[in-house]
Amino acid sequence: MTITANTSPATSxxxxxxxxxxxxxxxxxxxxxxxLAPGITVLIIFFGLPVIDLLQTSLSQWSGIGQRRFTGVDxxxxxxxxxSFLNSLLNSILLGIGTAAxxxxxxxxxxxxxxxxxxGGAFYRIVxxxxxxxxxxxxxxFWSLSVQPRSGAVNxxxxxxxxxxxxxxxxxxxxxxxxxxxxxxxQGAGFAxxxxxxxxxxxxxxxxxxxSLDGASPVxxxxxxxxxxxxxxxxxxxxxxxxxxxNGFTLxxxxxxxxxxxVTTILxxxxxxxxxxxxxxxxxxxxxxxxxxxxxxxxxxxxWLGSRKAADD
Amino acid sequence: xxxxxxxxxxxxxxxxxxxxxxxxLSGLALSACGSGSSEDASKTLVVQVQxxxxxxxxxxxxxxxxxxxxxxxxxxxxxxxxxxxTNAQIMASTNAPDIGLVPTNAQPYLDLLKADALLxxxxxxxxxxxxxxxxxxxxxxxxxxxxxxxxxFDTTLYNVVFYNKDAFRKAGITEPADHQIRSNxxxxxxxxxxxxxxxxxxxxxxxxxxxxxxxxxGQLQANASDKALNDFKNSWKSGQTQTTPYTSTEFTxxxxxxxxxxxxxxxxxxxxxxxxxxxxxxxxxxxxxxxLGGTWIPSVLxxxxxxxxxxxxxxxxxxxGKPTVPIVYAGDTLAVPRTAKSPDLAKDFLELYVSDxxxxxxxxxxxxxxxxxxxxxADIPALGEVVQEIVTFSSGNGTxxxxxxxxxxxxxxSFIDPEIQKYLGxxxxxxxxxxxxxxxxENFKAKNG
Numbered sequence: 001m002t003i004t005a006n007t008s009p010a011t012s013x014x015x016x017x018x019x020x021x022x023x024x025x026x027x028x029x030x031x032x033x034x035x036l037a038p039g040i041t042v043l044i045i046f047f048g049l050p051v052i053d054l055l056q057t058s059l060s061q062w063s064g065i066g067q068r069r070f071t072g073v074d075x076x077x078x079x080x081x082x083x084s085f086l087n088s089l090l091n092s093i094l095l096g097i098g099t100a101a102x103x104x105x106x107x108x109x110x111x112x113x114x115x116x117x118x119x120g121g122a123f124y125r126i127v128x129x130x131x132x133x134x135x136x137x138x139x140x141x142f143w144s145l146s147v148q149p150r151s152g153a154v155n156x157x158x159x160x161x162x163x164x165x166x167x168x169x170x171x172x173x174x175x176x177x178x179x180x181x182x183x184x185x186x187q188g189a190g191f192a193x194x195x196x197x198x199x200x201x202x203x204x205x206x207x208x209x210x211x212s213l214d215g216a217s218p219v220x221x222x223x224x225x226x227x228x229x230x231x232x233x234x235x236x237x238x239x240x241x242x243x244x245x246x247n248g249f250t251l252x253x254x255x256x257x258x259x260x261x262x263v264t265t266i267l268x269x270x271x272x273x274x275x276x277x278x279x280x281x282x283x284x285x286x287x288x289x290x291x292x293x294x295x296x297x298x299x300x301x302x303x304w305l306g307s308r309k310a311a312d313d
Numbered sequence: 314x315x316x317x318x319x320x321x322x323x324x325x326x327x328x329x330x331x332x333x334x335x336x337x338l339s340g341l342a343l344s345a346c347g348s349g350s351s352e353d354a355s356k357t358l359v360v361q362v363q364x365x366x367x368x369x370x371x372x373x374x375x376x377x378x379x380x381x382x383x384x385x386x387x388x389x390x391x392x393x394x395x396x397x398x399t400n401a402q403i404m405a406s407t408n409a410p411d412i413g414l415v416p417t418n419a420q421p422y423l424d425l426l427k428a429d430a431l432l433x434x435x436x437x438x439x440x441x442x443x444x445x446x447x448x449x450x451x452x453x454x455x456x457x458x459x460x461x462x463x464x465x466f467d468t469t470l471y472n473v474v475f476y477n478k479d480a481f482r483k484a485g486i487t488e489p490a491d492h493q494i495r496s497n498x499x500x501x502x503x504x505x506x507x508x509x510x511x512x513x514x515x516x517x518x519x520x521x522x523x524x525x526x527x528x529x530x531g532q533l534q535a536n537a538s539d540k541a542l543n544d545f546k547n548s549w550k551s552g553q554t555q556t557t558p559y560t561s562t563e564f565t566x567x568x569x570x571x572x573x574x575x576x577x578x579x580x581x582x583x584x585x586x587x588x589x590x591x592x593x594x595x596x597x598x599x600x601x602x603x604x605l606g607g608t609w610i611p612s613v614l615x616x617x618x619x620x621x622x623x624x625x626x627x628x629x630x631x632x633x634g635k636p637t638v639p640i641v642y643a644g645d646t647l648a649v650p651r652t653a654k655s656p657d658l659a660k661d662f663l664e665l666y667v668s669d670x671x672x673x674x675x676x677x678x679x680x681x682x683x684x685x686x687x688x689x690x691a692d693i694p695a696l697g698e699v700v701q702e703i704v705t706f707s708s709g710n711g712t713x714x715x716x717x718x719x720x721x722x723x724x725x726x727s728f729i730d731p732e733i734q735k736y737l738g739x740x741x742x743x744x745x746x747x748x749x750x751x752x753x754x755e756n757f758k759a760k761n762g
Contacts (some may be wrong), residue, residue: 061760065405066428148591149582150513150600170586173738226530259520261735262587276398278723279420 013231058285064275068282075286084262084288085270091289092246092266095181099245102185114193114220115200125194126219134191142252143183146168170256173263180255180264184245192237199233200226232306239302243295267291357388358658359410363396365609368468369675373666377721380665384658386522391470395419397722403514405430411659413414415463417455417644421464423761425648426502428578431462432649432656434663441664445584446685451643454719464663467672467681470639470703470712471607472531473742474515474628475614475687479621481604484510489626492706497570501577507602513581516601518589525571525733526726528628530715531637532567535630548551559750565743570631575737585734607642612680625699639707640715643684677702680682724757 058075060068079085110128114121145155147169152176159165171181203226211221227234249268252258258265258273267275267287275284339440358377358545360743362370364389367390374386389410391400396414397511401421405428415422415431425431438461447465452626454568455461481488484506495498504639533542535696541563548555559565574580581601596604597617603626604610614623629636647666649659677695682704690696690704717725732749735741741749 011459063424063427064402065430144586145591148587151595153600162353166582168583168586171583172586173740176586256586257520257522259731259734260738261731261740263738263740273727276401277727279401279424280723 012109017077040308044220054285054288058289060282060285062281063279064281076290079286079290084265087262088265088270088287089290089294091177091264092268094177094265095184096177096242096246096247097183097251098181099184099188099248100242102181103188103192103241104234106185106189107196107237108187108234110193110228111197111200112226114197115226116218123198128193129190131187134187136140136187136250137254138185139187140251143186144261147179171260173260174262176256177259180252183255184248184251187251187273188241192241195237196230196234199230203229215285233304235302239298239306243298246295246298248289328529331600349357354381357385357387358412358655358662359389359459359658360412360662361391361396361400361414361721362388362391363414364390366675366681368678369671369681370666372674372678373662373671376671377662377665381658381661385727386662392634397727400502401425404648404650405652409652409654409657411645411653412649412662413714415646415648418462418718418720418725419644419721420507420727422646423721423723426457427761430651432651432653432745433463434464434649434660437461437660437663441667443667446687448686450714454523454643454714455646460535463648464667464683465643465646466666467645467679467684468606469642469645469682470610470707471642472527472605472627472637472640472714473607473610474626475596475604475606475610475623475699477512477596477599477621478624480507480510480512483510483604488624492625492702493627493636494629494630495636496549497631498633500574500579500629504579506575508578510590512602513600513603514596515603516581516587516592516595517584517605518587518592519580519584519737520586521589521592522730523726524589524592525730526642526717528571529567529718529729529733530640531628532566532570532630533716534640535635535637536567536570536632536711537563540714542716545716546714549720549724549757549761555758558747559754560744560747564750565747568736568741568746571733571737572743584602585607585738586638607639608682608696608700608703609680610699613682615697623699625703632686638712639703640718641707641712642718643714644718645684701745721757724753728753 057068059070059072061074061204062068110124114125118124119191145151147155147167149166149168149171151154154169155165155167158167167175171253207225207229211225216224246266247268248266249272252264252266252269253272256264258269262270266292270285271287271291274280274287319663324534332593360370360374365386372652374388377386378384391414397416397419398421400413401424402413403409404421406424415425441464443461443464447455451465451468455465457462460752478488481503486503487496489499494503507514517528533545541561543713544557545559545564548554548557561563581587581595584592586593592601592604593613595601597614597619599621627637627639647663649656649663653659667685669685669688672688673687673693675681676683676688676690676693679702680696682690682696682700683693691701693700696704713754717729719725722728729750731743732746736743736746
């Protein structure tokens with residue numbers, strides 16, 4: 001006797017659901033829910049509730065202790081005409097864009113050099129990453145001392161090459177922010193370089209070989225093959241660096257405390273001052289909310305740009 | 314199809330995972346609960362202290378432990394920044410220290426008073442006879458609605474400039490008579506000679522967040538009329554009406570001095586980008602010949618093995634012949650939060666700290682001046698010759714409490730310092746600075762009455 005398996009294709013009559021399948025699905029959903037519960041609970045407790053509290057505080061007048069007094073949107077209305085807030089916002093945007101652009105360019109060049117097998121690549125991989133592991137507070141103190149006139153290392157070097165040693169970089173309102181951007185780039189380029197290098201090393205060698213056979217130079221290959229293929233990673237790292245720089249309290253506070261005046265005051269620094277030096281938590285919360293909304297918009301925009309198809313799709 | 318062939322083993326493992334998840338969640342919740350027994354807490358007295366004052370507090374702690382068997386004093390150091398900013402939240406929390414540092418000219422003091430977060434200390438003042446032992450105006454200023462909530466534990470004189478005598482000699486500068494540079498022209502002459510000899514001028518922490526306020530205090534004392542100065546110091550208080558606005562020349566003329574000084578190179582290079590430690594380093598290394606400070610500085614300089622001899626002088630006011638005098642700071646205070654776990658022990662400690670014995674020890678070992686009149690700085694040789702000279706000079710020349718030493722931080726020190734930085738950096742004009750200060754005053758009055 002032969003047994004023949006039924007290999008006919010599915011007919012218009014799909015098999016009837018087996019008895020108990022719904023109950024099994026519900027049980028599976030319950031179990032999945034139970035396993036997700038701790039994570040969701042932690043998320044609600046440590047993220048959701050603080051955000052709600054932040055919004056409530058932004059609609060209040062509060063010194064940080066005692067009772068809150070509901071004031072509606074007064075804090076937001078005041079911010080709309082507050083020159084110091086607008087100044088802080090512009091400084092944050094400048095710091096974010098400047099740092100991200102600088103890191104993006106420098107890290108890409110470094111990654112391209114290592115990917116192109118320069119001599120001493122293994123050494124440079126380590127050395128270029130070192131600034132990324134230094135504590136931000138130590139970086140701030142080191143560089144703020146280094147750029148002091150007469151005594152700092154930067155001015156000593158400039159003096160040695162005949163460019164004078166009395167530049168007061170952090171004291172001058174026209175240069176202070178650019179010094180901070182430069183330090184942020186110095187610290188952030190190492191991490192970005194490693195991430196971009198990883199993406200570059202994923203590009204198939206055969207692609208470059210084919211381009212070489214077609215007569216493409218290394219530079220042309222870089223711009224027409226490498227960059228388009230690493231674009232998703234590159235755009236992600238630039239977005240992250242912009243967000244981190246926008247929120248970069250430690251570096252600014254450690255180097256200038258937002259000074260001289262408010263020339264280097266960014267939103268996080270202003271939040272700190274409003275809350276703890278002026279005792280106005282309501283205003284600090286309102287500034288935080290606005291900063292958060294801006295970053296959320298930037299994040300969504302970055303997400304949308306990054307989801308566009310890469311050149312090889 | 315595959316769902317139907319799940320065995321009981323797989324279902325049990327999923328259930329097990331679910332149970333583990335629930336247990337983990339419970340563990341997280343339980344771990345968030347506080348720890349430590351209240352019985353342990355009552356035997357430990359937690360006292361905040363700044364590191365510079367640690368020797369004196371350690372001395373007081375050892376005496377306290379000797380007289381209170383079974384009690385341990387836990388000294389917690391906090392920074393200058395912390396005591397003037399984030400300490401309000403710590404003092405009002407359920408994990409507050411038993412005794413906290415509460416400078417009366419910083420924002421936390423005002424916020425803690427408004428929230429009724431401090432214990433009244435009438436009993437401490439009575440037991441320690443502080444109404445008599447504190448100077449009368451000082452005692453009044455330390456109370457809120459006639460109730461004391463703080464205890465003053467030291468005083469200082471600031472707005473004093475220390476100078477490198479060797480540098481002055483090398484530059485051919487005669488040391489100022491009576492320790493006073495009497496005019497701006499004399500100051501510019503001194504600076505010019507110092508620069509020719511290769512020294513920077515006055516080192517100060519232009520980015521420290523409070524030193525421009527020191528200079529304002531000295532200038533207001535020298536330049537403003539008594540009526541205007543009294544108004545600046547008191548009109549912020551609840552129920553008081555302002556009679557001299559900050560837009561008037563009574564205020565702005567004092568600030569205008571600094572622009573003239575900056576333009577003439579009085580300050581060290583890069584002053585707006587340097588903090589107090591960097592300024593001090595510039596002086597001790599011999600790069601700057603002058604350094605802005607106060608009576609605590611000699612005790613600091615003694616530890617640095619200075620390679621030169623130093624003296625002290627006072628900067629000029631706007632009018633020739635009317636220089637500044639040292640300014641009193643009487644805002645270093647201790648308070649007991651309502652949430653303190655050992656309030657009675659805390660009060661005992663406060664009474665001990667303002668005793669003559671501890672005040673004398675603090676002056677000898679920390680360099681701070683006593684807060685009580687029963688211990689005279691003149692009777693403490695360990696303060697050193699320079700400090701003794703400053704104290705004697707101040708006693709004979711009518712010293713006063715500084716404007717930023719009295720006003721709440723959001724209206725005084727924390728606000729005016731960045732405004733002066735903006736003014737010197739060209740971001741605002743003098744008139745705008747006055748308007749900004751006046752607007753800040755009006756906002757403060759609107760919120761606080």
